[in-house]
Amino acid sequence: MPQITSAAAERPGKVKTLLRKFVVAFLLISGLAASAQTADQAWLKYVKRIPVFTPLAVHPLGNSLLEQSAVKELNRNLGSIAGRDASGPGFSARARMGMGGQTIIGTADEIRKALPDVPVPRDLGPDEYWIYIGPCSDHFNGCGEHNLVVIAGGDERGTLYGVFALLRFPATAEIGELHRENPWRSRPAMPIRWVDEWDNPDGSIERGYAGRSIFFEGGNVRVDLAPVTEYARLLASVGINGCNVNNVNAAPQLLDANHLKQLARIADAMRPWGVHLALSVDIASPQKIGSLKTYDPLDPAVRTWWKTKVNEIYALIPDFAGFTVKADSEGQPGPSSYGRTPADAANLLANALAPHGGVVLYRAFVYNHHLDWRDPKADRARAAYDIFHPLDGKFAANVIIQIKEGPIDFQAHEPVSPLFAGLRQTNQAMEVQITQEYTGQQRHLVYLAPMWKQVLDFDMRVDGQSTPVKEIIAGTSFHRPRGGMVGVANVGRDAWLGSPLALANLYAFGRLAWNPDLTPEQIADEWIWQTIKFRDPVVVSTVEKMLMQSWPAYESYTGPLGMQTLTDITGSHYGPNIESSENNGWGQWHRADKDGVGMDRTVATGTGFAGQYPPQVAMIYESAATTPDELLLFFHHVPYTYRLHSGKTVIQHIYESHYEGAAQAAQFVRDWATLEGSIDQPLYEQVRDRLRYQAGHAIVWRDAIVQYFFKLSGIPDEQGRAGHYPGRLEAEDARLTGYKIIDVTPWEDASGGKAVSCDDPQIPNRKGATKPICTAEWKWTGEEGMYNIAVQYFDLHPGTAKFFLAQNGRIELGPLGQMWTADAELPSPQPHGDNSIRHLIRNVWLTAGQTMGIEAEPDRNDRAVLDYIEVVPAKRDPYLVPDLPCSEGQQVQDPVSHQETYEEIAGPELAGWAGETNVGTPIEGMLVELFHPGDKTPITTTHTNEEGGFRFTGLAPGHYRIKASGVVEYGVDEIVRLDPAAKAQLCLVVE
Numbered sequence: 007m008p009q010i011t012s013a014a015a016e017r018p019g020k021v022k023t024l025l026r027k028f029v030v031a032f033l034l035i036s037g038l039a040a041s042a043q044t045a046d047q048a049w050l051k052y053v054k055r056i057p058v059f060t061p062l063a064v065h066p067l068g069n070s071l072l073e074q075s076a077v078k079e080l081n082r083n084l085g086s087i088a089g090r091d092a093s094g095p096g097f098s099a100r101a102r103m104g105m106g107g108q109t110i111i112g113t114a115d116e117i118r119k120a121l122p123d124v125p126v127p128r129d130l131g132p133d134e135y136w137i138y139i140g141p142c143s144d145h146f147n148g149c150g151e152h153n154l155v156v157i158a159g160g161d162e163r164g165t166l167y168g169v170f171a172l173l174r175f176p177a178t179a180e181i182g183e184l185h186r187e188n189p190w191r192s193r194p195a196m197p198i199r200w201v202d203e204w205d206n207p208d209g210s211i212e213r214g215y216a217g218r219s220i221f222f223e224g225g226n227v228r229v230d231l232a233p234v235t236e237y238a239r240l241l242a243s244v245g246i247n248g249c250n251v252n253n254v255n256a257a258p259q260l261l262d263a264n265h266l267k268q269l270a271r272i273a274d275a276m277r278p279w280g281v282h283l284a285l286s287v288d289i290a291s292p293q294k295i296g297s298l299k300t301y302d303p304l305d306p307a308v309r310t311w312w313k314t315k316v317n318e319i320y321a322l323i324p325d326f327a328g329f330t331v332k333a334d335s336e337g338q339p340g341p342s343s344y345g346r347t348p349a350d351a352a353n354l355l356a357n358a359l360a361p362h363g364g365v366v367l368y369r370a371f372v373y374n375h376h377l378d379w380r381d382p383k384a385d386r387a388r389a390a391y392d393i394f395h396p397l398d399g400k401f402a403a404n405v406i407i408q409i410k411e412g413p414i415d416f417q418a419h420e421p422v423s424p425l426f427a428g429l430r431q432t433n434q435a436m437e438v439q440i441t442q443e444y445t446g447q448q449r450h451l452v453y454l455a456p457m458w459k460q461v462l463d464f465d466m467r468v469d470g471q472s473t474p475v476k477e478i479i480a481g482t483s484f485h486r487p488r489g490g491m492v493g494v495a496n497v498g499r500d501a502w503l504g505s506p507l508a509l510a511n512l513y514a515f516g517r518l519a520w521n522p523d524l525t526p527e528q529i530a531d532e533w534i535w536q537t538i539k540f541r542d543p544v545v546v547s548t549v550e551k552m553l554m555q556s557w558p559a560y561e562s563y564t565g566p567l568g569m570q571t572l573t574d575i576t577g578s579h580y581g582p583n584i585e586s587s588e589n590n591g592w593g594q595w596h597r598a599d600k601d602g603v604g605m606d607r608t609v610a611t612g613t614g615f616a617g618q619y620p621p622q623v624a625m626i627y628e629s630a631a632t633t634p635d636e637l638l639l640f641f642h643h644v645p646y647t648y649r650l651h652s653g654k655t656v657i658q659h660i661y662e663s664h665y666e667g668a669a670q671a672a673q674f675v676r677d678w679a680t681l682e683g684s685i686d687q688p689l690y691e692q693v694r695d696r697l698r699y700q701a702g703h704a705i706v707w708r709d710a711i712v713q714y715f716f717k718l719s720g721i722p723d724e725q726g727r728a729g730h731y732p733g734r735l736e737a738e739d740a741r742l743t744g745y746k747i748i749d750v751t752p753w754e755d756a757s758g759g760k761a762v763s764c765d766d767p768q769i770p771n772r773k774g775a776t777k778p779i780c781t782a783e784w785k786w787t788g789e790e791g792m793y794n795i796a797v798q799y800f801d802l803h804p805g806t807a808k809f810f811l812a813q814n815g816r817i818e819l820g821p822l823g824q825m826w827t828a829d830a831e832l833p834s835p836q837p838h839g840d841n842s843i844r845h846l847i848r849n850v851w852l853t854a855g856q857t858m859g860i861e862a863e864p865d866r867n868d869r870a871v872l873d874y875i876e877v878v879p880a881k882r883d884p885y886l887v888p889d890l891p892c893s894e895g896q897q898v899q900d901p902v903s904h905q906e907t908y909e910e911i912a913g914p915e916l917a918g919w920a921g922e923t924n925v926g927t928p929i930e931g932m933l934v935e936l937f938h939p940g941d942k943t944p945i946t947t948t949h950t951n952e953e954g955g956f957r958f959t960g961l962a963p964g965h966y967r968i969k970a971s972g973v974v975e976y977g978v979d980e981i982v983r984l985d986p987a988a989k990a991q992l993c994l995v996v997e
């Protein structure tokens with residue numbers, strides 16, 4: 007059976023009825039031609055997608071800022087027809103029926119007064135919305151001037167959220183429900199839905215990977231806060247209601263009178279979108295900027311200082327949300343200096359904020375980073391519970407303890423923090439990282455929603471009862487009034503998060519904080535529809551699959567089995583550096599030695615951390631036999647030969663997961679390649695380049711971890727891969743001119759631990775060459791043929807080295823990538839896994855006995871450091887995506903495996919289907935033509951069947967091109983001519 011992509015048939019049906027009511031025409035609404043950073047560049051693109059046609063006359067009942075924003079947003083979606091009279095010229099009879107009437111926006115109270123017949127509920131809560139359609143007897147065509155759409159909010163912000171929900175509805179799974187369950191109502195699961203930004207006043211951002219701050223520059227708030235307003239709009243669209251704008255390694259000067267005035271401007275900029283300003287404060291501020299001798303939380307002068315300061319803040323910012331506090335952590339001052347507790351410090355601030363309705367988010371990220379590494383009982387993971395559990399019940403009502411999702415620090419995979427179950431009389435919020443500090447820093451694709459979802463759904467079994475974390479933080483489990491989620495976002499001036507696909511994480515954070523019952527797949531689909539391509543089944547299923555596979559892939563090629571990320575924990579937190587976790591007080595230990603690996607955190611023989619969970623969970627983690635494989639080494643120290651539930655030994659799992667993870671990263675490149683031509687080209691190229699980089703860096707990770715554990719354990723890889731790299735030619739084995747052999751630190755970050763550095767460049771003999779260069783030259787002893795050459799080198803800064811591929815001493819410059827510059831922006835100035843990078847040169851013809859070499863021009867600190875080259879037959883290179891001979895509106899999936907399948911199977915088939923882009927309806931009767939690439943006359947033709955399917959059988963191995971064309975009828979009276987180049991989605995699969 008040919009494999010037919012299935013997303014088409016199912017999803018879109020749900021929305022059809024509703025769409026018919028609102029969608030009376032396909033319009034392309036031109037977007038705002040914006041060069042500034044705007045929310046439209048994220049998921050709020052009301053461009054080239056089916057707009058939601060509410061009645062064009064939009065009436066807000068109140069005149070608040072938020073209702074004005076709500077109206078503006080609805081009108082944005084309508085584009086050029088916004089505000090026009092649908093009964094006037096330019097509108098067809100059908101449009102009049104669909105878009106006449108009124109859209110009314112207001113709070114529940116306002117609606118009740120103005121429209122007594124509308125059954126708006128009496129119990130709408132804060133931020134809640136209620137959307138009501140009708141009464142109109144003709145759901146299909148609409149009722150012209152009698153159309154009525156009401157968007158009511160429990161408060162003003164609820165009205166805004168209602169508008170965003172309505173605008174999102176064509177992309178959400180909830181759409182069908184809107185019509186069936188008219189009126190449609192939704193409220194947030196938890197009141198605190200904040201983002202934290204770790205922005206410093208100088209404009210830098212701690213752990214930010216998207217350029218400089220949108221809030222600060224040079225010690226002050228920026229003059230241009232337009233991006234801040236746009237950011238708030240983006241946040242509001244997914245229900246985020248608070249934004250803490252400064253780093254938790256707080257800058258006390260921000261509390262002085264001058265800076266507070268500046269900060270009030272940020273609050274003003276975000277206010278129209280219902281996002282309230284919060285600030286991180288330094289608990290030592292009374293001493294640092296208030297000239298008091300102490301910051302002891304129990305000192306009356308300190309108390310007065312904070313009260314006065316808070317009053318000053320509220321005089322400027324009446325809706326100020328509150329403070330975030332990081333104290334007694336990573337060198338920050340804290341109450342422990344005076345023998346006081348976090349409760350003393352939190353309550354001090356809480357009491358000052360309470361009269362104004364403000365809250366304190368006190369972070370449980372408090373630990374000693376000078377732990378004794380030799381002490382087998384010492385354990386950073388225990389810290390939050392040990393410190394905060396005894397204080398349960400001692401915190402003021404407006405204190406919320408902000409707890410990182412895991413007990414260590416945003417690693418690739420951690421267990422849930424046990425503290426969630428350890429605070430029953432205290433408000434709690436879960437802190438997650440949207441910025442990908444330990445998860446690839448946005449250069450790697452890692453969709454984090456599945457990780458967060460795992461934590462949210464984790465059942466703590468408090469008192470032996472079902473107690474999922476999501477219910478604890480929502481406040482329902484222990485009847486706490488305030489709780490929530492906080493995401494460390496660290497957006498910057500570079501397209502918010504730097505990487506286009508990383509924005510799915512910001513989106514998912516907001517959606518989960520609103521409704522933690524949503525699935526990561528659902529959220530991904532919504533986001534893809536709104537951001538990448540609207541309701542295109544192939545695009546949605548391809549990108550969703552990539553997103554869903556991305557976290558497991560990253561975990562596999564970094565730190566599987568609960569070992570944590572295995573990155574450079576004392577440096578960039580980016581590339582591999584396994585031993586950086588050990589022998590120091592930071593406590594991110596994995597305790598790998600020659601016999602085994604893992605931290606013993608059991609009660610019986612280890613640190614006792616497992617005992618911090620409620621008994622039913624503790625029991626699971628206490629024994630290696632019941633601990634899930636994915637967390638085994640977080641809880642247990644086991645020999646490398648220990649057998650996992652999967653049947654593999656630990657060491658074999660380490661080897662294999664790294665090869666599988668890296669292969670998956672390579673697969674992302676191929677998956678994405680199938681979308682070329684069907685999505686926005688600049689977006690396509692930007693993501694393609696990132697994915698190619700990631701595929702190369704995943705190999706760096708793979709090789710570092712595998713060679714490290716291979717050497718340490720001395721146990722061979724059952725599959726023979728560890729230590730064997732077919733086609734690899736080490737730089738240190740080459741004939742070198744000017745290059746010097748160096749040791750790389752850590753050794754595992756270079757193949758064989760060594761590289762060559764161009765420390766003594768020479769003026770070459772080559773004609774025309776003027777710049778000093780270094781060369782590394784190898785003799786090719788393999789067979790004659792077409793090869794791809796991967797060059798692994800270290801891209802250092804400052805400086806932009808140049809590289810050339812030379813054959814038999816000659817450089818040929820062509821389109822194949824034989825010349826390139828090392829201009830990437832990567833961490834670390836020294837050769838390191840952080841900056842090890844792979845450049846691929848395709849289709850190089852090599853003859854036996856020839857020489858091939860790399861010539862390099864160093865530049866400043868970039869000494870063109872070379873690790874190795876790898877020569878792989880062109881056809882077999884799994885990291886290569888060949889330039890497809892196919893184009894013109896069809897997608898070929900997985901071209902490489904096609905090629906391989908072709909060779910193995912006699913008489914292969916090409917099969918696929920055609921569906922209408924926007925709704926996915928199968929298209930029957932399209933003419934499908936099969937060509938040899940480059941030919942104008944088809945080899946054969948066929949027509950799509952009832953299901954839109956077609957099939958060509960008995961084909962010889964090779965590449966083909968397919969073209970489809972036809973006319974399709976859609977809806978009742980709409981005729982849509984499909985342009986096969988743009989609209990028909992063909993998925994071709996060979997079996």
Ligand code: GCW
Nearest residue numbers: 204212213254255332371415
């Ligand atoms: O993950 C660690 C980061 C620090 C950060 C700290 C925290 C702002 O490496 O950069 O400090 O967490 O959460 O406070």
